[in-house]
Amino acid sequence: MRISLSWLAAYVPLPPAEELARRLTAVGLEVEAVERVGAALDGVVAARILSSERHPGAEKLAVCQVEAGDGPVQVVCGATNWKVGDVVPLATPGTRMPAGHRIDRASLRGVDSHGMLCSAKELALSEDASGLLILPGDAVPGTPLARVLGIEDVVLEVNVTPNRPDALSHLGIAREVAAATGAAVAYPDARLRQQAPPASASLRVSIEAPDRCYRYAARVVEGVRIGPSPAWLRQRLEACGVRSISNVVDATNFVLLERGQPLHAFDLDKVAGAEIVVRMARVGEKMVTLDGVERTLSPDDLVIADRDRASALAGVMGGGDSEISPGTTRVLIESAWFEPTGVRRTARRHALHTEASHRFERGVDPEGVVAALDRCAAMVAELSGGKVLRGAVDVHPHRRRPVDVVLHWARPGEILGMPVSRKEARIALLALGFELRASGAKNGKFRVPSWRLDVTREEDLVEEIVRLRGYDAIPETLPSIVSDTPALPLAAQIIERTRLALEGAGFSEAVNFSFVAPGDLTPLGPGNGRTGIPLRNPISADLAVMRSSLVPSLLKVLAYNRRQRVEDARLYEIASTYHPRGEGAVDDAPALEELHLSGVATGRRHPVGWSAGGDSIDFHDVKGALEAVLETLGVEGVRFVPGGGTWLHPRSAATMEWTAPDGGVVPLGVVGEIHPRVAAAFDLSRGVLAFDLSLEALNRAARLLTGHAGVPRFPAVLRDLAVVVANEVEARSVLDGVRAEPLVEDVTLFDVYKGAPIPDGKKNLAMAIRYRAADRTLTDSEADGAHARIVERLKGELGAELRG
Amino acid sequence: MDLVRDLEALAEGARLSIASASDDRALEELRVRFLGKKGEISAVLRGMGQLAAEERPRVGEVANRVRDEVESLLVLARQRIEDARLEQELRGSRIDVTLPGRRLLPRGHRHPVTRTTEEIVAIFARLGYEVASGPEIELDWYNFEALNIPADHPARDMQDTFYVDGAAIGRPEGEGAVLLRTHTSPIQIRAMKRAGSPPIRVVAPGRVYRSDYDQTHTPMFHQVEGICVGPAITFADLKGTLAAFARAFFGAGTRTRVRPSYFPFVEPGAEVDVSCSICGGSGSRSGARCGTCKGSGWLEVLGSGMVHPKVLENVGFDPAAVTGFAFGMGVERMAMLKYGIADLRLFYENDLRFLEQF
Numbered sequence A: 001m002r003i004s005l006s007w008l009a010a011y012v013p014l015p016p017a018e019e020l021a022r023r024l025t026a027v028g029l030e031v032e033a034v035e036r037v038g039a040a041l042d043g044v045v046a047a048r049i050l051s052s053e054r055h056p057g058a059e060k061l062a063v064c065q066v067e068a069g070d071g072p073v074q075v076v077c078g079a080t081n082w083k084v085g086d087v088v089p090l091a092t093p094g095t096r097m098p099a100g101h102r103i104d105r106a107s108l109r110g111v112d113s114h115g116m117l118c119s120a121k122e123l124a125l126s127e128d129a130s131g132l133l134i135l136p137g138d139a140v141p142g143t144p145l146a147r148v149l150g151i152e153d154v155v156l157e158v159n160v161t162p163n164r165p166d167a168l169s170h171l172g173i174a175r176e177v178a179a180a181t182g183a184a185v186a187y188p189d190a191r192l193r194q195q196a197p198p199a200s201a202s203l204r205v206s207i208e209a210p211d212r213c214y215r216y217a218a219r220v221v222e223g224v225r226i227g228p229s230p231a232w233l234r235q236r237l238e239a240c241g242v243r244s245i246s247n248v249v250d251a252t253n254f255v256l257l258e259r260g261q262p263l264h265a266f267d268l269d270k271v272a273g274a275e276i277v278v279r280m281a282r283v284g285e286k287m288v289t290l291d292g293v294e295r296t297l298s299p300d301d302l303v304i305a306d307r308d309r310a311s312a313l314a315g316v317m318g319g320g321d322s323e324i325s326p327g328t329t330r331v332l333i334e335s336a337w338f339e340p341t342g343v344r345r346t347a348r349r350h351a352l353h354t355e356a357s358h359r360f361e362r363g364v365d366p367e368g369v370v371a372a373l374d375r376c377a378a379m380v381a382e383l384s385g386g387k388v389l390r391g392a393v394d395v396h397p398h399r400r401r402p403v404d405v406v407l408h409w410a411r412p413g414e415i416l417g418m419p420v421s422r423k424e425a426r427i428a429l430l431a432l433g434f435e436l437r438a439s440g441a442k443n444g445k446f447r448v449p450s451w452r453l454d455v456t457r458e459e460d461l462v463e464e465i466v467r468l469r470g471y472d473a474i475p476e477t478l479p480s481i482v483s484d485t486p487a488l489p490l491a492a493q494i495i496e497r498t499r500l501a502l503e504g505a506g507f508s509e510a511v512n513f514s515f516v517a518p519g520d521l522t523p524l525g526p527g528n529g530r531t532g533i534p535l536r537n538p539i540s541a542d543l544a545v546m547r548s549s550l551v552p553s554l555l556k557v558l559a560y561n562r563r564q565r566v567e568d569a570r571l572y573e574i575a576s577t578y579h580p581r582g583e584g585a586v587d588d589a590p591a592l593e594e595l596h597l598s599g600v601a602t603g604r605r606h607p608v609g610w611s612a613g614g615d616s617i618d619f620h621d622v623k624g625a626l627e628a629v630l631e632t633l634g635v636e637g638v639r640f641v642p643g644g645g646t647w648l649h650p651r652s653a654a655t656m657e658w659t660a661p662d663g664g665v666v667p668l669g670v671v672g673e674i675h676p677r678v679a680a681a682f683d684l685s686r687g688v689l690a691f692d693l694s695l696e697a698l699n700r701a702a703r704l705l706t707g708h709a710g711v712p713r714f715p716a717v718l719r720d721l722a723v724v725v726a727n728e729v730e731a732r733s734v735l736d737g738v739r740a741e742p743l744v745e746d747v748t749l750f751d752v753y754k755g756a757p758i759p760d761g762k763k764n765l766a767m768a769i770r771y772r773a774a775d776r777t778l779t780d781s782e783a784d785g786a787h788a789r790i791v792e793r794l795k796g797e798l799g800a801e802l803r804g
Numbered sequence B: 001m002d003l004v005r006d007l008e009a010l011a012e013g014a015r016l017s018i019a020s021a022s023d024d025r026a027l028e029e030l031r032v033r034f035l036g037k038k039g040e041i042s043a044v045l046r047g048m049g050q051l052a053a054e055e056r057p058r059v060g061e062v063a064n065r066v067r068d069e070v071e072s073l074l075v076l077a078r079q080r081i082e083d084a085r086l087e088q089e090l091r092g093s094r095i096d097v098t099l100p101g102r103r104l105l106p107r108g109h110r111h112p113v114t115r116t117t118e119e120i121v122a123i124f125a126r127l128g129y130e131v132a133s134g135p136e137i138e139l140d141w142y143n144f145e146a147l148n149i150p151a152d153h154p155a156r157d158m159q160d161t162f163y164v165d166g167a168a169i170g171r172p173e174g175e176g177a178v179l180l181r182t183h184t185s186p187i188q189i190r191a192m193k194r195a196g197s198p199p200i201r202v203v204a205p206g207r208v209y210r211s212d213y214d215q216t217h218t219p220m221f222h223q224v225e226g227i228c229v230g231p232a233i234t235f236a237d238l239k240g241t242l243a244a245f246a247r248a249f250f251g252a253g254t255r256t257r258v259r260p261s262y263f264p265f266v267e268p269g270a271e272v273d274v275s276c277s278i279c280g281g282s283g284s285r286s287g288a289r290c291g292t293c294k295g296s297g298w299l300e301v302l303g304s305g306m307v308h309p310k311v312l313e314n315v316g317f318d319p320a321a322v323t324g325f326a327f328g329m330g331v332e333r334m335a336m337l338k339y340g341i342a343d344l345r346l347f348y349e350n351d352l353r354f355l356e357q358f
């Protein structure tokens, strides 16, 4: 809300602008900006033309001596509409003109000019470029032009929160200023002169929807002549950002900005049957609003209708049919109280947000309806030469009972944590317009002012007291609650350990929007019908679906980084995926949200360096990273089973399966190379690795507190073993075969070799095996025996051949 | 007596040759020459058989003395040669210590939003707050109604809301609107309902969504919510807690300022400003107006207030018996202020050249 200080000063004495801004902010009316109106005219002053002579070198130019406050100066001028003795605007050297250029001392065809005499257009005051702007003859030379024109003003941009519709006007702000400074508000007098005949003779009003219109008051002004508003009115409206339209319309807007009561003016001659019916719109009813849009109304829209049709959307916008026009002579002024939620629904339904709807949906002062009407009628009559017919037509089906709230004198102290005396409480509330209706030892009963619809209970009174006293007065203490110190939840510990392990493996964290384009999810293939959850009102088609997988977002980030020439990238994200809720949901969350850990990787295995090769990262690098995660979480018994879903390369992907202690197999997730078609869909080349794990499953498998087995007391025996097996034989089968021997403590696969002299279709696996017994020193022959049993088993089960 | 003389001469020769030996091989040759089974001392001793019995002890004594001396000289000489060799190695050519260290893997980096969230949560965890979470796809009741924001209330304009089609998640019509939570405040409600009774102290980070996308807004962002409810919790406690938080997060010298504001679920409501972390609250920086606080010296960082009695009633608490405070802050804003990040878009581009700076 823009508040003009020159206007505000008419109702209450004001401290300097900066101080006022601080005080208003301190009582909860945050001043977001202090703007000096007329600042664009800085440097332009009134100047009287003392004499002039023709320019010696240019027929059309005059050389003038002007008085601008500091003695005569010489200015060259090209205009002709002036005479010696006129007062005109002078842009002094250094002035920045509205068009952007700077006025400097200059020489025009050999004659010095100390500034420029200006037209209204050059000063952006009007479109008039026909000559110099002639100012009133009594203007004192040297006075800033903004002051001469009366447009010098300061405007505060006040952020009025939705609970404070009472502050959406100059009088409303004046009340707050008065309360904060201890001054009194000078309410303007309506100065209403009424004449016969009574208004009720020329107008009938009925309310058919009393639950949506609590009061409808109207006055009639006859003999009106529509014309422009006087300058003072135009300037006040313009300072507040409201365009001047005509004297009658401007009067309604003036009262709106003065009192916060929206008003509407109708051309009474266009009101069919001279009848106003406040009723619900009919199904399919149409009307054209003032903005020229034809609207189909809803039966939930309240309209102001005449005998024949709807002529305004009540509380939101008038209609074109009954609009004030240059020929209007009889004016109907409406001042009403519309039920807030209904106005809001209509405004939203028609995507209209007006000065009127903004105030009605927040709640205007129910007791201010008639006062505003009288004020407006008086102004219309004064500005347009009309006469106000006797009496208001006032239909008031829903009378409001005053609200009284009891304040326990101890309550402010209990809530605020500092002593607040009974007297302090009383003084603050009285300053804000509350009335003390009854006072006892323990409490007092306060009547809430009619404009404070937001105050309904004791806590509201406490807020009023403290905002007026100032929040600075409240001390700083710490709560005295004693309670158990909660442990960091297990799930949070698991996430923290996972992050550390991934960071150690070179993965950086991405944070992506939860919504994606529907097409982002499709390349992943049918994920058990999981296609995300579409939004009803997405902000763009690219952000339309709550994602069912984190992988597409990560692939897009990878592609983005590729475009930035970042070739080596390892990224992960931990976030929710969103799915329709299935059976067996445990709480009342409307959708299923599963926390996932997903990652992508591409580029070189090691950072480029003087001693590192340029190998590319591959499946086993990412598997290693995930093994580090599993290890740090104490997850044991995970198998990487070939094959991992439709979006991974069928040859190079695995599903991670964890075998629970009860024998049940829990899939943790998948890891592998991105399917070439998926990679292409995301503009990525081959060789992108990815993984996707369920944190829920990891939580089940994790054992953060692990036991220990001491250190071995007896020496180990080390033996190497190299076997040749068919390519199809998985390493895991060979290693499991070795581990099946009870004396094997550990086995490390240190080489996999294909090629001569190994026959085609076969591979050589070289392993280092450590044998140990827990209770004795192994003899060589015991180790030899174990080794031989392993060789026999591998031969028998896997067709392995021993190599030297 | 010839033998004694021979031994003395032998010892003298050994002294000279051992002293001039310059490597291990020469020493070994000398050891064999003097001390070996076929060495010179042995050769002298072999001549003892021809001596008279009374002379043998004296010659034997000299022979042993000479052997001991030669052995000692050899040990010392070995040490001398070893020292010389080490000395030479230590003086040898240096490795290039300026070659970059060998890194097998790059270091991974945590996203600044996560880092900042963790810092905020850790501070409140030290103050005894429990960490809670809640769904992002939320019911209208938790996001609005329970927080004293009824349908058709203008306060709803403060938060442009994304809605989810109930049918898309198999939800029958008429069970209330489903939306993306516009703030983390619904977690307050869930936490109080879950706890069942006060006291309760909860801090809740999470993603939130508002339909707004420009230079200073993203449709998704992060908040941290906190709530403390119990008997006799006061506004002074709110001020003290948030002042303590601000000092812990922004630094010990940070000042806080609290001023009235409006959030429907608190009363009295307060906006909390902290002294500008960039200009230290002076409003100017190297002579010019501080751009971060626009010259005011203060930064708006938190919304807060005393939990509205209607909210307490909505979760079944008695507002006559318990009071509480709640607060909420935007994580991106806190991160921007703490790390001096000027452009909101950086958070969601996930450019590794940005992420790697954290």
Ligand SMILES: [Zn+2]
Residues within 6 Å of the ligand: B276, B277, B278, B279, B280, B281, B282, B283, B284, B290, B291, B292, B293, B294, B295, B296, B297, B298
């Ligand atoms: Zn600053």
